[in-house]
Amino acid sequence: MPWKTRTILGVLAATAVTGCETLPPPPPDVVLVQTGEQIFFNETFSGNGRTCGTCHRAEDNFALSPAFIATLGPDDALFVSETNPDLANNFENARLIREFAMILENQDGFDDLANNFNMRGVPHTLALRTSIESAAGPQTGWSGDGSPGDGSLRSFAVGAVIQHFPQTTNRVAGVDFRLPTDAELDALEAFQLSLGRQEELPLPLPLKGIVAARGQEIFIDRAQGKCNACHFNAGANGDPAIFGPTAGNLNFNTGVEDLPDQPADLSGELVPPDDGLGTPGVGEFNTPVLVESADTGPFFHNNSVETIEGAVAFYNGDAFNNSPAGALLIGATGSGINLDATQVVAVAAFLRVINALENIRESDSLLESAYPDYRLTDTQRANLIRRAGFEIEDARQVLTGAGLHPIAAAHLEEAQTLVERAQASSGGQAKRLVNDAAAELERARVRMVD
Amino acid sequence: MKRTATVFLGTLFLIIGNTALPQQATEVYIPIGQSPGVSGRDSIIGSISTVDHERYRMMISVAGETKMVTMTPATRYYLDKTRARKQNKTSSFEDCKVGQRIEAYVDDDGNAVWVKIEAPD
Numbered sequence: 001m002p003w004k005t006r007t008i009l010g011v012l013a014a015t016a017v018t019g020c021e022t023l024p025p026p027p028p029d030v031v032l033v034q035t036g037e038q039i040f041f042n043e044t045f046s047g048n049g050r051t052c053g054t055c056h057r058a059e060d061n062f063a064l065s066p067a068f069i070a071t072l073g074p075d076d077a078l079f080v081s082e083t084n085p086d087l088a089n090n091f092e093n094a095r096l097i098r099e100f101a102m103i104l105e106n107q108d109g110f111d112d113l114a115n116n117f118n119m120r121g122v123p124h125t126l127a128l129r130t131s132i133e134s135a136a137g138p139q140t141g142w143s144g145d146g147s148p149g150d151g152s153l154r155s156f157a158v159g160a161v162i163q164h165f166p167q168t169t170n171r172v173a174g175v176d177f178r179l180p181t182d183a184e185l186d187a188l189e190a191f192q193l194s195l196g197r198q199e200e201l202p203l204p205l206p207l208k209g210i211v212a213a214r215g216q217e218i219f220i221d222r223a224q225g226k227c228n229a230c231h232f233n234a235g236a237n238g239d240p241a242i243f244g245p246t247a248g249n250l251n252f253n254t255g256v257e258d259l260p261d262q263p264a265d266l267s268g269e270l271v272p273p274d275d276g277l278g279t280p281g282v283g284e285f286n287t288p289v290l291v292e293s294a295d296t297g298p299f300f301h302n303n304s305v306e307t308i309e310g311a312v313a314f315y316n317g318d319a320f321n322n323s324p325a326g327a328l329l330i331g332a333t334g335s336g337i338n339l340d341a342t343q344v345v346a347v348a349a350f351l352r353v354i355n356a357l358e359n360i361r362e363s364d365s366l367l368e369s370a371y372p373d374y375r376l377t378d379t380q381r382a383n384l385i386r387r388a389g390f391e392i393e394d395a396r397q398v399l400t401g402a403g404l405h406p407i408a409a410a411h412l413e414e415a416q417t418l419v420e421r422a423q424a425s426s427g428g429q430a431k432r433l434v435n436d437a438a439a440e441l442e443r444a445r446v447r448m449v450d
Numbered sequence: 451m452k453r454t455a456t457v458f459l460g461t462l463f464l465i466i467g468n469t470a471l472p473q474q475a476t477e478v479y480i481p482i483g484q485s486p487g488v489s490g491r492d493s494i495i496g497s498i499s500t501v502d503h504e505r506y507r508m509m510i511s512v513a514g515e516t517k518m519v520t521m522t523p524a525t526r527y528y529l530d531k532t533r534a535r536k537q538n539k540t541s542s543f544e545d546c547k548v549g550q551r552i553e554a555y556v557d558d559d560g561n562a563v564w565v566k567i568e569a570p571d
Binding site for chain 2: 108110144147148151152155172173174179185277278
């Protein structure tokens with residue numbers, strides 16, 4: 001029976017029984033996303049207790065930072081190598097998790113667990129719909145080869161379960177974990193694709209802040225920042241005018257591995273060089289989205305740079321300008337990237353402002369989704385409002401971290417307060433508070449962009 | 451400025467040629483018939499009927515039919531011990547024996563990207 005017919009009959013039946021109107025159930029695509037969300041945060045796949053949400057935290061932009069890790073209790077599944085003797089060796093480095101949010105990956109194979117591994121940060125899972133397609137196929141994970149099987153986002157969870165969820169490092173399917181079913185993979189893919197931005201930004205934006213607006217100009221300028229060539233529209237795809245209309249997401253060796261004084265290296269712990277794409281690797285990593293960057297640090301695959309200003313400044317340094325990607329850029333344009341401090345800060349301000357605008361868009365969308373024209377459980381509604389609160393707080397922090405748009409930040413603070421009150425309320429009162437929060441979000445937004 | 455931009459465009463075009471790769475490492479722990487998006491679509495599952503060690507190819511019997519699969523230097527080999535509840539291992543062409551259950555993931559040219567052979571109990 002078609003869904004619409006079923007829904008109408010369901011509504012009629014419910015009305016007949018109760019004598020009053022009731023909302024229909026959610027449409028199938030929403031149910032699939034809801035199912036995926038439940039699996040993402042709760043399903044351990046009979047493994048060591050971790051879920052996808054253990055590392056991709058909703059509270060931390062579906063990523064993981066040292067500051068957030070510091071708030072976790074000792075029995076959190078993230079620290080399973082400290083609590084499960086079978087995973088005490090060669091599964092994680094507890095110090096590097098706690099200090100630098102770095103997770104162990106056996107990207108080049110499992111034959112020499114003690115020596116052959118990479119330490120990588122946790123990439124967020126926002127805006128995946130805009131960032132993983134390429135002419136050569138899907139690019140997942142830090143180096144584009146994060147997914148087994150056909151390499152698709154749908155298949156990604158299978159590799160993640162094998163790498164991060166096993167009860168022992170024997171990794172025997174059916175013993176140390178169970179593999180996700182096809183239905184679970186479908187739902188997980190739908191949920192991940194639903195997260196964050198669904199479309200590219202249309203740059204240039206009519207920004208009101210003079211520093212951010214200047215940063216946008218530098219970002220786009222092919223003679224100055226040159227950023228837009230590989231991060232087209234501050235996304236993860238190559239500029240179609242340069243790389244072709246279907247190039248999509250591209251891999252480069254930008255020299256991040258050659259950065260001196262990387263925090264993890266300074267720790268004295270064993271951190272083997274990461275060879276990126278392939279087995280053995282070719283030193284390339286895929287281009288990340290930038291719209292969501294300012295609130296998802298630390299930056300780069302090895303969490304080597306803590307601030308967005310530092311990440312922009314990376315492209316001024318020897319590591320980038322001597323890298324294959326840097327050499328390509330110099331060969332193509334006659335010079336590397338050479339921005340002064342004010343210009344670095346301006347580009348970072350631009351990235352902070354577009355991140356805050358995206359936080360506002362996403363939080364507004366989540367608040368609107370909390371009161372749809374179909375039925376939601378109280379828990380589902382509470383989760384949506386809770387996630388909106390995280391986004392609003394991020395927007396405020398991203399702006400205040402660089403002294404940007406203080407009046408917008410004040411509106412965001414008010415919106416945050418209203419959302420917290422909505423979380424503590426119910427029924428019509430909660431809905432009114434959510435509407436008031438949305439109005440504050442709009443007041444913040446119009447302070448930043450026309 | 452216009453010239454610079456033109457050169458910029460032309461040169462950067464040259465780097466397109468990246469190939470998206472599935473992750474190779476965790477494939478070893480995925481049992482025969484369960485590789486996501488591959489098993490049942492782009493793979494052959496059957497039993498080895500002949501092995502030609504000189505020409506690096508083998509015949510696989512699948513439901514009464516026989517299919518030839520050619521190995522390349524890039525082909526990866528996995529020994530599947532899941533049914534015995536033991537740890538899977540990487541393997542080699544020399545481990546492929548007549549009668550073994552096998553899954554071969556083949557490309558459009560009939561070359562094996564990887565093969566998984568079931569370990570004897």
